[in-house]
Amino acid sequence: MELQIRNVSKSYSNGVQALKDVSLTIPAGMYGLLGPNGAGKSTLMRILATLQEPDSGTIRLGDLDVVRQKDEVRKTLGYLPQEFGVYPKASAEELLDYFAILKGIPEKKARKEVVEALFRQTNLWEVRKQKLGGYSGGMRQRFGVAVALLGSPRLLIVDEPTAGLDPAERVRFLNLLSELGENSAVILSTHIVEDVSELCTRMAIIDRGEILLEAEPLGAIEEMRGRIWRSVIEKSALAEVEREHAVISTKMLAGRTLVHVFGEASPGPGFERAEPDLEDVYFSTMAGHIGRRSAQLEGVAS
Template sequence: MIKIENLMKAYGRNLVLNNIDMEIPKGIYGLLGENGAGKTTLMKILTTTIGYQSGDIEVFGVNLKKNPEEVRRMIGYLPQDFDFFQNSTVYEVMDYLAGLKKVSKGKARKENIDTLLEKFKLMEHKNKKIKSLSGGMKQRLGIAQTLLANPKLIILDEPTAGLDPMQRLYFRNTINEISEDKIIILSTHIISDISSTCENIGILKEGSLSYNGPIDSLLEKIKNRVYVVEMTGKQLTELGHKVYILSIQRKAERFIVRFMGDCNNGIEGAYPVEPILEDAYFYQYYILGKELENNV
């Protein structure tokens, strides 16, 4: 697993990561948080791209600060903007990155590359230059290169950006297939990607770890607190003063409203529903702090 203790990272006076303590087990781990929460900084630290002020990090028992090269050899990384090598072909990029990852030249390297290009439906485009690819193709190439040399740790920063719904589904299925003996960290703001692939998640808020653990435990926090009701626009305005509104769907001239409250807060026609990850994330990120303040 990955163990992180008392991790601190600042840019000048701006504290970006504040005393992060977390463990990440094998499997697919989701990292959620708004832009600026510290997700990308944490990913860059784990990939040894940037340093940090204090704390300890172990990746599969290897100390990251003492042995960065050894940790680097374990990692496949997709940065948020994979847009390099514009005048190189798909195959040339894969071959170059395979070399950086110490994949032996010759037949073994070619088979490794060809297998991944087939897997991500890029074989017919292998001689095309990167600048000629669509956004979705570039993203698929970015994901494919993370798997070169069969890394133990795969770090994906916004991996489904630019993918259409079918490509996103294919990505989820592929990640599930390869996750058995690896740690895959999926950093994203797309909650549906997390809910369909991950068992454990971390939520970063303003540089601090708001939650770390199983999705089921997070859902348990709001069990019997999520309700749905159908109402008019005028009623919706009044409802916003009584409860926390989670989502709104328009239905003709009425609204289907999902909200969080104690019992149904006396809202006529409201009925309880099972919470989903979007509800739990909204609670943990936006509501929990307000409730704690109100109880002080």
């Protein structure tokens, strides 16, 4: 099932334009939506999850119109919001069972199986009888994942899912997602580049409501080959380097500063060719060296 987003715009009453003419095509499999905080990721996710309305544009999930046929979409939807709470006085088992009913699993036996499987997968089986009020942040996040996975959704929307997870939990969760990605469309929004690079077959970079780049991660990295240069400099020299070169990222490295610079040719002595990764793609895109922003800049320049 393919999700097609066409020309979707959304602005808030306080004047912020959260989405500007966003168009994306999301096939089955893992799809990463990468962008800084406040880029409009959550807005897009909520619109896809039928909770917000675009001002304009269309979204289709297979044959379904996501904006108009919300009830139908919800039947195939799993959604893990960026922030959520729980009923503190309910036990995890009670609440997951409750959600299973809401997700359309009325039959008790089937529900029991599903609930058990999900608890085991999210590693909550041992603590399923505990009150949710006593859950730690990570446990609560995994519980949310279990809720989102109820009913084998064909469209799974997970908004910043790895935020509260410790590294081990994160790995486990991402594995789970990629399993699901085999026959569902999974949209993962994140500001962590690794989440996308490790899992997603396709991705988009979004900033200030605009899609700056839509690509396959591996292809995008390949395209960067030979255009990323690195240098380790003193912190005091950073200002000068930034003035003279297209610095896309800086990073502290043993007390000195590691600089990545975008350039078709070597920026000069002291720089060496870097093996590009998705982070370079991301920062190059954000800095306007590639992707839609670069096209815009060229347009302005000409």
